[in-house]
Amino acid sequence: MINNDKKKITLGVSVQKFKNKPDNWKVLTYKRHTITIEELVNLICEGHCICQNFKTTSEIFGLREKTIANFDFADCVVLDIDDTFLSMNDFYLSLKDEHKPTIIYTTYSNIDNVNNRFRLIYVFNEPIRSNEYYRGIANTIVYNIQKEIEGFDLKDKTCLNASQQFAGNGNDNIVYYYNDNILCPTDFGFDENYFSNSDSILKKERKNNIQTDLESPIGNTEFMKDFWGMSYKRNEEEFIRKYANVYPFLEATPLPETDTDTPYILLPNNYIEIKRYWYREPQIKNGNEVAYKSHVVKLKSGNRRKLLYDGCLLRKIMLPDITVEHLLYCLVCERRYYVDNQDKVITNKILYQIAKDSWSDIERNINIQKDKRLFIVNPKYCEKYGISKQTARNIATKMLLDLQLKQLYDTNLSIKENLESLKNQGIKIGKSSLYNWVKSQKI
Incomplete structure (x- = not known):
């Protein structure tokens, strides 16, 4: 992602503008505009509709030219968010800064916390030149939203195609935010290797299920089938x-x-x-x-x-x-x-x-809490001798303490001096217990 408030994008803007939601989309006509993000926001607030760019023979085009087969390119991806459980403001704040849309605005039908409806516009650094590539990016954006907003679902799947048209909002109650985020498909983890960003077919033949997204690391095809x-x-x-x-x-x-005769398993x-x-x-x-x-x-x-x-x-x-x-x-x-x-x-x-x-994922670090335990109980020992885990733990603690004392006890020092030395090395033992151990070892 980069920030560029001078970035210009090209898209279709309706010749007509509306105070309310259009009730007859068939009569709309569009003209290609190259404008800044701020200029696009102004046109949306005036009630103009928008669409992507299509191959046309005339400057003004309509529904007949606006098809997937006729798609030319897109500088942005537009998603419709309908009937979600978050208001537009809460939705926007829930997204990571690097995944926030360039423009977000409420639609005509929005009623906060009753019927939350709004639209997202993601501006990209390079043109998107195939519908398959467009759908791939749109689906990846949706997946990232689902990771950041638990329970989110895209109700209107038609917006995943580049052929859709979108109303602005010429109503006075429109709420909108915009920024200078210019995005790259890889910002969302989109794998460009599986798509062709052209009007040709995919670079690789794809099957009709999601497994192909990761075909090379998958070795067990029977496992995946199951x-x-x-x-x-x-x-x-x-x-x-x-x-x-x-x-x-x-x-x-x-x-x-x-082995079954050892009550403990040492932890690395x-x-x-x-x-x-x-x-x-x-x-x-x-x-x-x-x-x-x-x-x-x-x-x-x-x-x-x-x-x-x-x-x-x-x-x-x-x-x-x-x-x-x-x-x-x-x-x-x-x-x-x-x-x-x-x-x-x-x-x-x-x-x-x-x-x-x-x-x-080779970039994300995760905080690891170091396990303070020296050992865990060996379940095979408990099974062999028919004892509880607590009993085995007590036996193991005594055995390991004995091993540590044999390694660390200095016969050239007094019991008091050894007690201090052991304490400094993290060995917990009382004076009387150490005295009894010394006596048992005939030191």
């Missing part, structure tokens, strides 16, 4: 079971195998895990006896996509050579077990986009 054939809840568990041994559900840095310095939050539900058993059942706190609407995306970035640190399929499998497990998706907003398509974007 993924796209999976319906939410209906056969999700079957999918998870089928690939459980191929793509383990990664929730922490993989740890080395530990780079160990990280995805944090879960739990609550305890009291349950009455045997009369007045109260028992508690633990339940995970599921991710709710508001920041689900961001947390799922962050989880993928963490998994890339846990397993640097992780594949897109593995990330996608983990996302399916996350949705199944840790996401409140009763509204069915987190679709397979959303999971795929998150996996794709996070896998290729």
